[in-house]
Amino acid sequence: MTGEKDPQPRTDPRPGPRRIDRARGGARRATPFIAGIVATFIAIVLYGIVNPAKPPLTTADVNQAIASVLASQTPAPPRSELVYQAVAPSLVLIETDVPGSSSASGEALGTGVVVSDAGAILTALHVVSDATSIKLTFADGTVAHGTVVSRVPESDIAVVQPDALPKTLIPATLGNPAAMHVGSEAYVVGNPFGLYGSLSAGVVSGLDRTFQLPNSDTVVKGLIQVDAAVNPGNSGGPLVDRDGRVVGIVTALLNPTKQDVFIGIGLAVPIDVAGGAAGLPAY
Numbered sequence: 001m002t003g004e005k006d007p008q009p010r011t012d013p014r015p016g017p018r019r020i021d022r023a024r025g026g027a028r029r030a031t032p033f034i035a036g037i038v039a040t041f042i043a044i045v046l047y048g049i050v051n052p053a054k055p056p057l058t059t060a061d062v063n064q065a066i067a068s069v070l071a072s073q074t075p076a077p078p079r080s081e082l083v084y085q086a087v088a089p090s091l092v093l094i095e096t097d098v099p100g101s102s103s104a105s106g107e108a109l110g111t112g113v114v115v116s117d118a119g120a121i122l123t124a125l126h127v128v129s130d131a132t133s134i135k136l137t138f139a140d141g142t143v144a145h146g147t148v149v150s151r152v153p154e155s156d157i158a159v160v161q162p163d164a165l166p167k168t169l170i171p172a173t174l175g176n177p178a179a180m181h182v183g184s185e186a187y188v189v190g191n192p193f194g195l196y197g198s199l200s201a202g203v204v205s206g207l208d209r210t211f212q213l214p215n216s217d218t219v220v221k222g223l224i225q226v227d228a229a230v231n232p233g234n235s236g237g238p239l240v241d242r243d244g245r246v247v248g249i250v251t252a253l254l255n256p257t258k259q260d261v262f263i264g265i266g267l268a269v270p271i272d273v274a275g276g277a278a279g280l281p282a283y
Helices: 017-050 059-071 079-090 271-278
Strands: 091-097 107-114 121-124 133-138 143-152 157-162 185-190 198-212 219-226 238-240 246-254 265-270
Touching (some): 079 185, 079 198, 121 246, 198 246, 219 246
Antiparallel strands (some): 121 157, 185 238, 198 219
């Protein structure tokens, strides 16, 4: 319209103070962040210098570590050693005076095993049947006189009661003969030829065997056959399983010759049969 001026856009020649303040504030906020990144980088570099990365393990390193550990370990004792330690405190040496004995001194030797807190000793009947006196030597060296208080001829088992007990009396732990099978570990502990506390090891090589006692009509049945060495002096001693428990009483050895030495077959009465003579309960 006449007399009116066209509107012109207003311009401000001065720089915008708000935009400058924002830029400066952003810069101030970014500075600590960048400084943190730099510090972290420097720390990582310094840590790598102070603690250099270890090289990966090699097969030789692993083998060396295993060898060092094994070398520092004490090996476990063999099973036979544990078995012996379990039954040895219950072992008894039996020495008898027997009229007409083949030995020069007229003495016979055998073995027994303590099976009760009262000191009852199981042994083979033929060891003590004809004795005029019975001398008992316990594991701690205590010596006593023994008396036969029970006889089971059909099983060749006797119970001997000492007239004195050692200060420390340790009855043997009885096991389950029914748990023994052909191939089961078997240990015989006794006094062969008077060698006190001898151990022999083997396996059960047969079950339910029958044996006729020498110079007798007695036939013993249900015997356990073992290949652990049995010699004169072992009779009456314990047959022990792999856990040190008594599972039988040694009664005989088989030898087709007239020599009374072991050739590979020993026989034992199962402990559930033998223990009945001492009034012990079945396993």
